[in-house]
Amino acid sequence: MxxxxxxxxxxxxxxxxxxxxxxxxxxxxxxxxxxxxxxxxxxxxxxxxxxxxxxxxxxxxxxxxxxxxxxxxxxxxxxxxxxxxxxxxxxxxxxxxxxxxxxxxxxxxxxxxxxxxxxxxxxRTRDLPAQPMISAGRLRLDKARRTTSWGDQQVALTVTEFNLLELLMHGGDTVSTRDALCLAALGRSRHPYDRSIDVHVSNLRLKLDRATGRNIGIETVRGVGYRLRMEG
Structure with a gap:
């Protein structure tokens, strides 16, 4: 049954x-x-x-x-x-x-x-508790509705990109390591030579650049990981 x-x-x-x-x-x-x-x-x-x-x-x-x-x-x-x-x-x-x-x-x-x-x-997509919106400048991430916007413009993200952005926004100036992002966003440990998380971050970076006019981006900290960067 x-x-x-x-x-x-x-x-x-x-x-x-x-x-x-x-x-x-x-x-x-x-x-x-x-x-x-x-x-x-x-x-x-x-x-x-x-x-x-x-x-x-x-x-x-x-x-x-x-x-x-x-x-x-x-x-x-x-x-x-x-x-x-x-x-x-x-x-x-x-x-x-x-x-x-x-x-x-x-x-x-x-x-x-x-x-x-x-x-x-x-x-990463189901049974998520309703939580308040978080923001970085004009970038807003609604965790309850799973939507992202820059001002009045919606930013279309995949499930994994949304989760990565949430992690980076919570991290603020702190660098999020590749291992931590892989575990939290993909639900698995990162293996040697695994580029999955880097590709997802690259996709997210391009979308943020287009949506925000490069006012918000993702900084690569060589050998460590990534953090969100705001201009001005």
Whole structure:
């Protein structure tokens, strides 16, 4: 019997066997998996608002996973975890992160690792207590509504970018280390040569530069981490 509070997950992957296995494993854990075998259909489903998270394979028939992510991110901030073949070139993973993927996972993956990654991403988006707005100059972050604005202008951020900005705003002049940001924003420890957090920070920096006219930015402290910088 399905739980009443089941979480809807979209899997975009043409491997029917993988979809069935994921569905069987995740349903008792409180997740219901809907599978889509093509990128075109996957985009429509991802934008439907039905799903809390999208698992997206890079290699798909028709449009590939990178293009699917590009189209989804143009219209939605739904959490996305990319699936890549183990041993694939890191370039694909970096491109996915640059386009707004929240995390990536190599296939074949251990079921417990998959479950842990799903829960880590969803912890950043669900069951968050209502909290007051925090601000830095004209930059405002509404933690209850999960929205960000510069004056009257909304700043569209992904889930991970929002969490990073919140951490940096709370940090003030204090430098936030890469390890601390990775653990708090991605829900996992940072591994050697892992560039994930740097790519997310780079995306956030570009969005802040555009929205604020470079009045607020992110300073890199070489060998340590990042902190929020305000001009004037």
């Amino acid at each position: 399905c739980r009443a509070d089941v979480i809807e997950i979209l899997l975009i992957d043409d491997d029917a066997q993988l979809g069935a296995l994921m569905g069987d494993y995740l349903l008792p854990q409180g997740f219901r998996v809907t599978a889509s075998a093509t990128g075109e259909e996957g985009v429509d489903l991802a934008l439907s608002g039905r799903f809390a998270l999208v698992l997206l394979d890079v290699m798909l028939p028709g449009i590939d996973g990178i293009e699917v992510l590009r189209r989804v991110r143009a219209r939605s901030a739904v959490a996305v975890v990319m699936l890549t073949a183990r041993g694939d070139d890191d370039v694909e993973r970096v491109i996915g992160l640059e386009l707004g993927a929240d995390d990536y996972l190599a296939k074949p993956c251990f079921p417990r690792e998959l479950l842990a990654r799903l829960r880590a991403v969803l912890r």
